[in-house]
Amino acid sequence: MPPINPTTPLAAATGLAVFLALAPAAAAQEAPVKDGVSQVKIEMTSDNGGSCVLDSNSAKAGPVTFSVTNKTAASISELELLSNNRILGEKENLAPGLPTVSFTQTLDGGTYQIYCPGASAELQDFKVTGKAEKATGSTQDILAEGVKGYAHYVDGVVDAMVTSVQRLRADIDAGDLEKARAQYAAARPFYERIESDVAGFMLPGFKATDNAGNLDYLVDMRASNLDPAVGWHGFHAVERDLFEKGEITDETKKLAAELQDNVEKLDKLVSTLDYRPEDLANGAAGLLEEVQTGKITGEEEAYSHIDLVDFAGNIEGAQQAFAFLEPGMQKIDADLTKQVNAQFENVTKLLEGYRDPNELGGYKRYTAELKASDATKLSKAIQALQEPLSRIAEKVATAH
Amino acid sequence: MKDDRKKDAQFQLSRRGLLLGAAAGTVGAAVPGMPAQAATADPEDVIDLTGEYPFYGKAEQAGIRTPPQRYTFYMTFDLTTQSRMDLQVLLARWSAAISQLMKGKPVGQIEPARPDAIGFDTGEALNLSPACLTVTVGLGPNVFSDTYGLAGSKPPLLRELKQLPSDAFKPELTGGDLSLQACADDPQVAYHAVRDLARVAKSTGAAATRWTVMGFGRASAGKGQSTPRNLLGFKDGTRNIREDADFDRSVWVKDGPSWQDHGTYQVVRKIQMHIEAWDTDRISDQNAVFGRHKLSGAPLTGTHEFDTPDFHKKDAGGDLVIPATAHIRLAAFENNEGLRILRRSYNYTDGINQYGALDAGLLFISYQSDPAHFERLQTKLGAADRLNEYITHIGSAIFFVPPAPQEGSYIAAQMFADG
Numbered sequence: 179m180p181p182i183n184p185t186t187p188l189a190a191a192t193g194l195a196v197f198l199a200l201a202p203a204a205a206a207q208e209a210p211v212k213d214g215v216s217q218v219k220i221e222m223t224s225d226n227g228g229s230c231v232l233d234s235n236s237a238k239a240g241p242v243t244f245s246v247t248n249k250t251a252a253s254i255s256e257l258e259l260l261s262n263n264r265i266l267g268e269k270e271n272l273a274p275g276l277p278t279v280s281f282t283q284t285l286d287g288g289t290y291q292i293y294c295p296g297a298s299a300e301l302q303d304f305k306v307t308g309k310a311e312k313a314t315g316s317t318q319d320i321l322a323e324g325v326k327g328y329a330h331y332v333d334g335v336v337d338a339m340v341t342s343v344q345r346l347r348a349d350i351d352a353g354d355l356e357k358a359r360a361q362y363a364a365a366r367p368f369y370e371r372i373e374s375d376v377a378g379f380m381l382p383g384f385k386a387t388d389n390a391g392n393l394d395y396l397v398d399m400r401a402s403n404l405d406p407a408v409g410w411h412g413f414h415a416v417e418r419d420l421f422e423k424g425e426i427t428d429e430t431k432k433l434a435a436e437l438q439d440n441v442e443k444l445d446k447l448v449s450t451l452d453y454r455p456e457d458l459a460n461g462a463a464g465l466l467e468e469v470q471t472g473k474i475t476g477e478e479e480a481y482s483h484i485d486l487v488d489f490a491g492n493i494e495g496a497q498q499a500f501a502f503l504e505p506g507m508q509k510i511d512a513d514l515t516k517q518v519n520a521q522f523e524n525v526t527k528l529l530e531g532y533r534d535p536n537e538l539g540g541y542k543r544y545t546a547e548l549k550a551s552d553a554t555k556l557s558k559a560i561q562a563l564q565e566p567l568s569r570i571a572e573k574v575a576t577a578h
Numbered sequence: 579m580k581d582d583r584k585k586d587a588q589f590q591l592s593r594r595g596l597l598l599g600a601a602a603g604t605v606g607a608a609v610p611g612m613p614a615q616a617a618t619a620d621p622e623d624v625i626d627l628t629g630e631y632p633f634y635g636k637a638e639q640a641g642i643r644t645p646p647q648r649y650t651f652y653m654t655f656d657l658t659t660q661s662r663m664d665l666q667v668l669l670a671r672w673s674a675a676i677s678q679l680m681k682g683k684p685v686g687q688i689e690p691a692r693p694d695a696i697g698f699d700t701g702e703a704l705n706l707s708p709a710c711l712t713v714t715v716g717l718g719p720n721v722f723s724d725t726y727g728l729a730g731s732k733p734p735l736l737r738e739l740k741q742l743p744s745d746a747f748k749p750e751l752t753g754g755d756l757s758l759q760a761c762a763d764d765p766q767v768a769y770h771a772v773r774d775l776a777r778v779a780k781s782t783g784a785a786a787t788r789w790t791v792m793g794f795g796r797a798s799a800g801k802g803q804s805t806p807r808n809l810l811g812f813k814d815g816t817r818n819i820r821e822d823a824d825f826d827r828s829v830w831v832k833d834g835p836s837w838q839d840h841g842t843y844q845v846v847r848k849i850q851m852h853i854e855a856w857d858t859d860r861i862s863d864q865n866a867v868f869g870r871h872k873l874s875g876a877p878l879t880g881t882h883e884f885d886t887p888d889f890h891k892k893d894a895g896g897d898l899v900i901p902a903t904a905h906i907r908l909a910a911f912e913n914n915e916g917l918r919i920l921r922r923s924y925n926y927t928d929g930i931n932q933y934g935a936l937d938a939g940l941l942f943i944s945y946q947s948d949p950a951h952f953e954r955l956q957t958k959l960g961a962a963d964r965l966n967e968y969i970t971h972i973g974s975a976i977f978f979v980p981p982a983p984q985e986g987s988y989i990a991a992q993m994f995a996d997g
Contacts, residue, residue, distance in 0.1 A: 224985070250986040252674040255686065255698075271782060273670035275987040295687055456694045517783050554750075558786045562658060565780040572695035 209237040216242040222251035230294035239287045239308035245280040248272040258293040264578035286310045317577040321455040321506035328502040332372050336448045339368030343441045347434040359420050363484050363539035370491030374464030396440050402477050421481035455574035462496035466564050474557050476549050486532050487539030510573045521563035528559050625763040630708035633677040635982040638840040641714035645800030649765040650793040650924045651772045654754025655785040662726040668784035673988035679771045682708035703770035709762040715989045716757035716844045716977025731993035733834050733978040735948050743960030751848050751973030754788045793924025793941045809925045813875035819920045828918045829945050837992035840981040842945045845952045848973030851939040856968045867964040869904030903964045919946040
């Protein structure tokens with residue numbers, strides 16, 4: 179058969195099933211057992227534009243080791259073991275010439291699928307007979323626990339933000355410029371930790387396109403996304419007064435009161451949020467995008483230059499979201515988990531070098547000079563984290 | 579594999595004859611002694627976007643002997659891993675992906691079925707022809723270090739280039755641990771290849787982008803190709819290496835272990851040209867700088883492009899016709915103990931620079947069996963070439979380009995087996 183047209187999205191469950199019938203006929207035999215573990219060998223070849231060939235297409239219930247060797251299949255770089263379109267285990271970074279890799283899963287009786295994206299037959303059935311003494315636990319349950327934990331985390335962050343913004347307002351009402359500046363820097367990171375979860379909230383009665391009802395705009399708009407019809411609001415309007423104008427006016431006090439009102443609204447909305455595991459992963463990826471587009475460019479904190487404080491807030495939020503997925507991810511793809519952790523570590527280590535207890539928010543000011551000398555380095559560290567992290571959502575969304 | 583340009587040397591000869599005939603025919607009608615200014619379009623100046631080259635093979639990688647395509651996207655990378663296995667995975671993933679790309683195929687799903695999945699292939703080359711794409715992988719000196727247990731596999735002559743006269747490098751345009759030279763007759767095909775390979779590098783955690791140049795208007799000729807022009811308006815590469823025997827003599831390495839056979843050393847220089855100053859230089863001076871006539875490409879001692887330069891000839895006043903500091907005199911193999919290097923350069927532009935001048939130049943890429951050959955030539959050129967008034971070497975890097983892998987293997991796989 180011809181290779182699947184890469185423009186045609188596979189219609190998840192039913193669409194994939196179509197290819198089952200077209201899978202190459204593997205030897206209909208049960209996998210041999212060695213030391214109590216069934217052994218299945220899978221070879222990838224360039225035949226028919228890319229094939230995944232199993233040496234056996236069934237096994238006894240219990241632990242099964244899949245050993246995968248990419249012989250000559252340049253079009254295939256990963257393989258997954260699925261149960262009802264849910265991922266049980268997988269291997270990535272498969273390419274011709276690399277050593278054999280393997281993974282082991284304890285499987286109960288039933289029909290599973292081997293999924294080789296890019297092969298001429300992408301899905302093949304794998305049958306397991308009998309009953310396993312102890313089948314692999316559900317990754318979904320583990321992920322669900324993590325999601326619960328993350329929801330608590332977000333609630334806690336937003337509560338802390340409300341308190342911090344209340345203090346900011348009090349300092350502004352008192353007309354204390356120095357204290358207000360310090361409190362501004364103290365309040366900012368809370369929003370930065372969770373901003374991808376709260377983007378898109380609209381106040382009742384507003385159209386989706388009207389920034390006057392967009393809470394994210396009202397709280398976190400900046401010069402670069404100013405909508406002249408709605409004007410300046412929120413954190414950065416306050417920042418402009420405190421750091422650029424250098425004075426607290428009646429207008430500043432109005433802005434601070436409005437900001438407090440809006441973060442309190444946000445607090446109420448956040449407690450109603452439901453998350454799925456992929457929301458955590460997509461949220462983490464969104465926070466990294468924020469780092470690239472807002473912080474490394476120095477756009478976010480154009481007057482106070484505390485961009486690195488926000489940067490650290492975004493990273494902390496992303497790292498927390500990932501940490502709550504990690505126990506589940508370990509089961510799905512330990513290699514990818516390790517890689518993401520290593521890249522997070524790389525970024526946090528890099529950030530450590532910018533700490534300065536004498537500066538607002540505890541990090542060096544992101545001056546034009548610092549940006550000129552260090553932006554590339556910072557951006558590259560984030561890029562290196564973005565690629566592996568962006569693969570997490572799919573894994574957890576389809577976890578068994 | 580479709581490669582009319584390479585196989586049809588006879589067609590090239592007859593075409594050249596035809597063009598010369600046309601030029602000769604106009605002599606009487608135009609200014610006496612001057613060739614025609616408006617030559618008709620080169621009948622061979624056509625491209626076939628359906629052409630493709632194989633990636634796997636038993637000799638050198640594609641993109642060296644391959645007749646230069648119209649465009650290049652050249653990028654170097656820094657290794658970001660300490661792990662030998664990460665480097666292996668990267669070279670294996672790159673090799674697999676390149677073999678797909680050179681066939682005009684995507685490197686993976688573009689629109690995955692799962693809503694939370696990200697596309698593997700970025701998609702912009704979909705439905706475009708292979709466009710003769712070649713992607714050539716180079717390994718920098720740091721690859722062959724104890725970090726990866728590869729110090730023992732180092733190609734014997736690989737090292738950083740020496741500092742040479744007139745080097746004026748910007749650190750951000752210099753060096754790299756890996757290089758990708760993607761060339762194609764469609765710039766989008768070349769760009770897509772490097773873009774997606776850079777994603778593979780990041781997703782394996784093994785490497786990050788370092789510097790890059792987008793090149794156009796091939797500024798070098800391969801076998802069977804007419805000689806193109808650089809941005810100074812002069813033909814570039816008239817005396818380039820074309821014959822197999824010369825490749826064997828001057829390009830492929832000889833003294834390494836067998837897995838390095840048909841490997842070569844790639845030297846790349848980003849050469850800024852001060853083209854606006856050049857444009858206002860009188861033509862006689864431009865010709866004297868190169869030692870050639872601008873229009874015909876003929877040496878100042880000859881009438882046709884391929885006439886052999888006479889480096890001893892003097893004019894009536896007793897001065898050398900090809901001046902002592904002319905570019906072709908200093909570079910000619912006759913004046914360098916027979917030294918020749920393969921040039922495979924491209925023109926580039928970076929827009930307008932901070933001083934308001936057109937920012938453009940030559941992405942010089944050469945292949946040679948010993949980096950010292952480049953150094954010997956550039957030592958002379960950098961010190962004395964009249965052209966130095968109009969050019970600055972602002973970037974530089976060196977790589978070993980291993981031979982092509984065979985199907986089922988990947989670039990430089992044997993060095994991991996050896997170690």
